[in-house]
Amino acid sequence: MSTRWHFDNNAERAQNYRKLDTNIDHYKSKYDHPYKPKNDYQQKDYQVGVSMTYIDGSYFRTNNFTVDDITDALESGKRWIELQNGGRINLGYVIHYEPYKFFEHDDNRQLKVKGTTTNEL
Structure with missing residues (x-):
């Protein structure tokens, strides 16, 4: 008598699959060292600023300026803070501020001078 559900056929279902290889020594040759990032870059210097x-x-x-400068300005009751290159920031409209790192960039862009190529320079 055949039934619709076969709960005791695990051996038949598993015969088509390979046995799982659990020997760790077989995998050591591929993964014998942990992942290490490339050392071809150096940690660049940065200057701490603020993001508002x-x-x-x-x-x-x-x-x-930094986060401490903004905090001092708000505690002293100042609503405006002066920028070094001119201009002011209204701190009344700032809802969040946090430290931000400004990294120094190497200028690898090609020099563009009108009428010349970079090979001539």
């Missing part, structure tokens, strides 16, 4: 988020969702990042 405004009420409308926009953000502004500057390295003219």
Whole structure:
């Protein structure tokens, strides 16, 4: 009598599959060392600045001052803070500020001078 459900046929179902290899020595040759990142780069220097988020969702990042400068300005009751290159920031519209790292970049861009190529320079 055949039934629809066969709960005791595990041996028949497993005969088509290979046995799982659990010997660790077989895999050591492939993975004998942990992953290490490439050392062809150096940690670049950075300057700590501040990133500010405004009420409308926009953000502004500057390295003219730090989070401590903004905190001091708010505690002293100042609403505006002066930028070094001119201009002011209204701290009344800032809803969030946090430290931000400004990394130094190597300028690898090609020099573009009108009428010349980079090979001539």
